[in-house]
Every structure is written in C-alpha cells, then in structure tokens.
Amino acid sequence: MCRAGLMSSTRVLLADDHPFVRRGLRTILEATDHYAVCGEAADGRQTLELAARLTPDILILDISMPPPNGLEVAAQLRLSHPKTRILLITMHDSEEMLRAAAATGASGYLLKSDAEELLMVALQRVEQGQFFVSPAFDEALAEQLFG
C-alpha cells in the first residue's frame, strides 16, 4: 500500500469511508511531487491501526466514519502520536462541529465542498505547524479556536 516516495516527500494517510472521496484526494495529492499517500483507511479502527504503524506526517481524516468517528480518532492520536498533524475533512459546516473539532487538537478543518480548491493550502499550513479552517467560518472564531 505504501508508495515509495522521495526522501523529502511528506507522507499522508487518508481516512474516509467513501472510496470515491479517497480516490479524489489521492489524485490531487499524487499530482504533486511533495506529498506521498502512504495508506488508506475506511473506518476509525483501521485509521488508528495504520496511523500507529505508518506514523504519517499528516492524517487527512473524515469526521463521519464507522466507529470510532473522526473526532474520537483525532483526540486519541493527538495523545499517542503527537507528531502526526491532523487535517479534518467533513461536510458539516456547523459552528458546533468546528468547536468539537478544535477541542480534539486537530490542526485543520476543511469542508468537503472546498476540498479540491483548498486542499493544498490546507496541507501546507498544517505541515508548517499553522492551522487551517475553511473560509465559510468566521475568521476571528477560527483564530480563537485553533490559533
């Protein structure tokens, strides 16, 4: 499953229960030299297992997944593997969900509707230790929650 990447490439694990979404994300990432997809997971349990085994630089993590859900996975991995940065990806555009996401210690919150356009920006920010929140949310709120 692991693609041999260049020494300098950033290793990304994809976690989403929809194969078409994973395929779309993979296509976007593989068009770059910078990111290498090191694995794919279809539910929470598999994500925890692969994250522990592959220790990716970045985890792109869907919130609504067969258990444990993305928020639970994120919270757990922040404790066990703090080096892996987490970019949550979701179709939930509610402030409530954004707050819950921030509480897990994830670095980014990307709406699926923005995924193609903003995935690269989000990954760059997260990789550099900054945060990313989809522009549909209030900037000040995003800063307050993730900054």
Next chain:
Amino acid sequence: MSPLKVLIADDHDVVRKGLKMLIEEHAGWQVCGEARSGREAVEKCSQLNPDVIVIDVSMPDLNGLEATRQIRKACPRTEVLVITHHDSDEMAAEVMDAGARGYVLKSDSDTDLVRAVEALSHHKPFFTSRVTEMFLFNRGSRVTDPAEMMRNRLTMREREILQLLAEGKTAKEVATILGIAIKTSDTHRTNIMRKLDVHSVAELVRYAIRNKVVEP
C-alpha cells in the same frame, strides 16, 4: 467502437474527481461532462446524451431523485446510476421508483461502481449485494407511513417546487428558476401545503428534511 459516454453529477468537486478517475481508468469509457446540481445534470443529459449518468442523491437545487425522474423522461436512452450515503430500504425503493436502474452506496467499493456502470451499459440493472439484501429483506415488512403516501401524491413538478421552497426560495424566486408565472408558482405552493397538510413554511421545511428531499 465508440467510447461509452458517462456523465457525472455530484456537488462535491473531490467526489467528482474520484469518480472521474475511476471511470476513465476503464478502457473505452469516457467522462463526457460533469454537473454540480440536479438541474445541471438534467440540462447536460439533454445536451450530451450520455450512455450512463452517475448521480448523487443529495444535491442542491434539484435533488438526484427528482433529476432522475426528469432524465428518464427527457433522455430515456440514458441509464441512471444513483450513488448515495443513505443506506435505507426507503432510499432503495425511492431510487427504483424514480426510474434508476442502479444504486451504489458511497461506502461500497470502487469495484462495485465499475461493475454497476458495466451492467448499466448493457441496459441491465445493478444493485450491490448489500442493497439487494436490504431491499429484499425489508420490502415485505415495509410499513407505509401516511406522510409517505401523501408525498407520492405530489406531482413531479410539485416535488421539484417542494425542494426549492424547503431550500428557502420564495414563490417569486421559484417562478424565476422554473420560468413560470408567479401566480402559478403560488398555486403550486398552496397545493403542496394542502396535500401535505402543513400550514407554514417551517413545517414544510421539517417535512422535506424528514423525507430527505433536502439535507438538514
């Protein structure tokens, strides 16, 4: 042999991208166009006349089921494959009722999608085993909810308008979108509310969400 023309309709760019990759990896298949809403899907179907359309249920403006009904009418040669994340027996029944010949869950595998397009290209129906099981298992005992029966009495046009109203459009906006007179649009709204026995727009929205005409 000319390639199999496939149209893709989903409001999420990343899903369209994934679907496009999957389809174009297959020799002899070509994605002839993409749509982001049900209405765009209907338009592009008429323009491009695809062999198969892969269409998402939850889309803005006109959902995938209503779009399917219109496509089946306008382009009877085009086979419709519905993709959805709702795995319920009601949804499977609705999909078939709308005239789609295939139904794949978004959580089904890549292979299922390819097999579905393949079957539809030969004008054969395709339902993943999970869906078939769910449908056959539940069909006999399916309780018909009175609200559901009422809904079936709405005409195609009324269901289309129901979605637009539930998305917050005014009767005037509905008239503009559909190219009909404001008075006609108003009459439709009155009829819809009478048939559904709802007395406010808020109730109408709740009805539409409960019956998955729109997403909450």
